[in-house]
Amino acid sequence: MNRAVETLLRCLLVLCAAGLAVLPTGAIFSDPGWRSPALIMVGLIVVSGGLVRLIPAVARLRLAPLVQLVVALVALPYLCTPHLLAGGILPGPAAYGAVVDQISEGREQVFHTVAPTATTAGFTTMVVLGFAVLVIVLDWCATDLRVPKPAAFIVLLAWLVPVFLAGGLVSTWHFVGAGVAFVLVLLTGYVGRIRVPLTALGAGALALLLGVGLPILLPDVPDTHRNRLGTGDLKVANPFLDLRKDLARQDDTPLLNYTTDAKTPEPVRMTAVADFDGRTWSPEDFTLRNDNAVTAGLPEPESTPAGQTTASRTTFTVRALTGNYLPTVYSPVAVEGAGEDWIYDPKTLAIVGHTGLRADQTYTVDSRTATPEPQELAAAGTADRTRFASELSLPDSLPESVTRTATRVTKGADSAWEKAARIQAYLRSDDFTYSLDAPAQASDSAIADFLRDKRGYCVQFSATMAVLARVEGIPARIAVGYTPGQPDDDGSYTITDRNAHAWPELYFPGSGWVRFEPTPGTGETPPPWTGAQPGDTGQRDEATPTPTAQASESAGGDESAPAVTEEAGPADSTGPAEAAEPDTSAGLPAWLLPCLAAVLVLLVLVLAPRTIRSIRRARRLRDPVDPEAVWSELMALLADYGRPADPAGTVAGATGILCDLTGSDQAATRAVERIGAAVEVSRYGRDSTEKVMDRSTARVAVAGVRAGLRSAAGWPTRFRAEWLRL
Template sequence: MATNDVRGLTPALGVPLTSFLTVMFALVSWGSFTDDRFPYLGPILVAGLLVVGTGVSARLLRVHGAVVVLLQLLFGTIATSLLVVHHPMPVTAGGRARVVAEMTEAYTAFNPFDLPMSGSGIAPYLIPGGVAAVLLADILAVSMRRPPMMGLVVLGVFTVPFSIIGAGGWGGVSWVTFALTATTFLVMLRLDRAQQLGRWGRRLDEDLPIAPAAGPAVIGVSAVAIALLAPAWMPSPDITLPGLGPGDGNGPLRVINPTVGLYDDLRRQSDEIMVSVTPVYGDTETPPTYLRVGALTKFTGTEWTSGNRDVPSDQTGVATFEPPMSDPTLLGAETTYQLRASNKFQSTWLPVFTHPLEVIAKGPWRYDEDTLDFMSTEGRDATVAGQQWRTTSAPVEPSQQRLLAAGEPGVGAPPGMTDLPLLPDEVEEIALAKTADQDRPFTKAVALQNWFRHSGEFTYSLERDVGTDAAALVDFLTDNKVGYCQQYATAMAVLARELGIPARVAFGFLRGDEDEDGVWHFRGRDLHAWPELWFEDIGWVRFEPTPAAADTSEPNYTTGALGNAPDEPEAPVPSAGTSVAPVPNRPQREAPDTPEVTDTADEESNAGAVWAGVGIVALLGAVALAAPAVIRRRRRRARLGGDVEAAWTELGDTAIDLGLPWSGTRSPREEAGILSPHLQGREPMLALQRIVAAVERDRYAEHGAGAAVGEDVRLVSAALREHADKSSRRRARLWPASIFRRPAAQASDGPTSRSERELISS
């Protein structure tokens, strides 16, 4: 006897859709890479639905599993290519060229420290990866019928931000994302198990639940709850819950690269007010010095990062500090400032003036005693936006004589401040060549600053991004010599370390603008980066290598008799393709990209790609509309050539398609009695009686050898269609309802019918 499979569109959609939702919820964690999730989640949603829809349609059509995967791969690739490069075929010459160009541009712009990037900038990498995750999850959960293995895909998705950004930055997974992903994953497992059990048919005891027991659901929910709550008691502070984070704990906090996104603002050069500063006590007449946000202490060879920070819980945002040097005469006048961040400044670091003596910042803030950087313990969930705090600071004002008298470089400096990875030999050769005539650490530092700032070899420009790897560094120092403050600060810090001088890169704001109320406003265009070098008994000292074309001023202790001209030369004329800020007032905002004029061939190619995409979408729509009718015809042919039960099922689906009453739970004679009024003529009535007799004999006779009734079913079905109205016949032919309806399991299904026959025969 044949057993009826769990049929219909609803059970066919259950596992694929929940698998798709699980991956989509997991992909939300990739929001760490971008300031807007829609540019990558939207295209993944469209292409993913196409992949899942192709799989569902092909499986309903009983297409071979390998062919289903090939179709999903084909349509997924076409959709992804259209969404990313606006060309349907990435393997053709034109499509491949566009893919290479798009990926090259995204790779050039991508920098783990520049995160979050703009949505369109990082999307060419995220969209193909997300669609691939959806496809792999569908293959494992549906095609291979191994839903638990789909958890490996989710784990891989979660691992991407962890491996690139680190758990201490914004690369962690929020508890909401984790809970939604785990919930849909459990629902997928539950639907898969119910579908497998449903294939065995109806239970003999109708009072017992058809669904599996609640035990697995309780276990799954408990596992999710434990996974969410356990980090609050475990000694790992990288995953937090609201109100249960590590800010009030006693263990150390490990912060990894929390400065993501600030260099993106550095290049944006907006007029938005980021921080407002009001002098309260002390020297309220002197303009505030550079407002420092943080310091980068580790150079990996491709980027400067904040490194790993072990910050104990007692180093909170309310703290006092000793002067950074033993000689109090090097400390300037103290000033207390009231600071307020605008809602636009989404920074996880708290800006303070260099060399703070006291900070009062309530909230989830802790500081690193080596750098005096203040960082949020809750990452992206708690930024400085809209916050107010107070700080007292005094500038360090060493004289040239004091700096010239500094001892050996590195004495008393924090560890690791001269560490460098393996770099090309040219970097060390340049450092030695530019300081060959100097014999003291301070004069070597000034020589490097003067080379960048006054030699006339370098050009300030916001339009040239020279990259961050070792090859780009050598190219910047030897060839193009065009860049903005990031390149100059990082290059001087690297050269200083090559000379054995402790160095780091600080970032923050230049001097702001004062309004009529005496409030200083630091804007997006004031964002800046500069190097700081360590000198014995003095501490960190600021230098300014960025050329004078930008409104930057070199410190007084680096001028005078140390070799730089008293009258600074005009900024060099930039070479073709670069631009210099026209007014030496502030680092000018980056000029908008000039739209390129495309030729007719490119326009035709774009139009062809668009029309090809429209044609593909139209074709897929037509396939989706025609699929139910095609599935219905295939089922009809298979059933009419099969056994009695298959023919009886075909008769029931015909009734359902025509809108006639058919439940699938009544006895064959009851179903026939309801269909009889819809038949006309003696032959269809006799054929229906023969069908009922054959079904009863097959189900309840000891040996159950029923005669073939395919021709009788054809006769009865034709009579039912002839008796129905035109709209019912049209609907049954084009959009058969039986495809989308799951009839109740019949008494004959599977092992149940055999058990009943054994009981009767005994």
């Protein structure tokens, strides 16, 4: 079998195997956002390796892994940080710096999430880089070293990652893909052989099925041991990342049922996220402590100055909801019937457990909900920046357009509460539209885009209000959970995926964490202490009282209360101060840049050998023409087409071979004979008078020999000679 054909066939086997080895990783994630970048990276690495191995010098020196490493490093920012490409085309320091940041971010997220988890930028970068390294090593072992068995174990290494991280989610098809990949890698060792040991391969596949695949087909053994509360790490998913997926399901399957004695049911809260690094919102770490068990009760919430709280008792029944967070009404003070494995975070009052939620589990939550008056919030002082450092933290990458918007919207406000009320009124104005078409992220760039496009859902609304509040010095975090749900005929309420929601919580000294509702279109009315009118749905006009005006009414018509200035209202939303940061992607599809990068890399790899070969030919045939240089070009032509001259042969013998190739082209035959004679004189004659000859003779000889070689060769040989030989 021709060497080039063997190389391409081995490349095809490795490409199929590597692609199949990627697929089981899908068990770790709840969405396929990671898959395309990973598969594109695998394809670029394998294809580039196969092409450069067709170059004899590269194959001989085994430089393909080095080329593949360069390809991977070039492709990484196109696949993982396309929004930071310089001019939207070339990667620069900012793009590579973001790649490093995302790897660090993904490493941290590993310790805060459980499978199946949503795809994040950090996870995507880790997966893409991880498979880049694995595939380079796999291809090196299978193709350069010709040791397919160690290469096949690399496939098993890729398979073990989802087995350990998401064992219960690995499906039969995941195993089939990994098994086929294993066999394909073993087949690379038999490329070019006449006989393939099918019996041995079949026995190996059967052993793989029995030893690795059979366990995933067996039913799970029920766990009869109760996982008592410990002090070790507990991995919990970040629910903020799943909101769009939940909302987009359009599934009416009941997740929770509950009954409550509250006159107006409150949102059902899971946790609060406050850690914002510019790309991802995530819960902060907290230490598991035995004395924070919910069976001992939870701390009383921070009271308002007037001590106004509303007590309620809610009984939950778990249906299809899963996870490690216990749904409650904020603020929970006691939990009954949930079990002994649940603990709480004193800072956020989120309740988490080792064993997680169980279907048909029933428990009761007693809560105290603060109901402050607007004038109490308006009179609140400034929060301690040291105590609330994380809830006031903003990334250095925050676009200036976001800061300008916060300053403009809150201009003239005399208190933190008035600033918060104005931000909520601004986001609930007619300028903004609720839409699930917005991006799933709430990164700083996504917030800037949201303020420009004014379209989004609760992720963008809540994150934007939290960021704008932080800009103005108000501690803010995002609560994640569900709207109160739909009432049933029996007086209970049902919660489905459609009720997934997020809302900001802002801290005011003396009143604690206070809920706001900036998202319109959800049917949720903002609480009265936020300055909203009863029944407000976000559709405001000039006749709607301003937040400060309502505070004045609540305070008994105190005319000294500050009025909302007209320039801070929503009517200025189209002003130049709110111009968003330029979109570097220019509205191009997300997949286009990686595809263009792949095409560019392939073009460089294909054109490089031909370019180098043309430069060498031009140097050999330049004036004044040296017969030895022309002879070297003729010998190189023979080697290009797989017909190298015998190194021990004579010049006369090689001249005869070249003349046979010129065929009926008499001019080319005479030119070859003259060049051969000049070389003999140059090498063996005493008087080397023909060391220099005219350029036209050299060109005629080279053209004639090349035409003869092309006419006698098939298209694969011609392609290799013209495009892949140096």
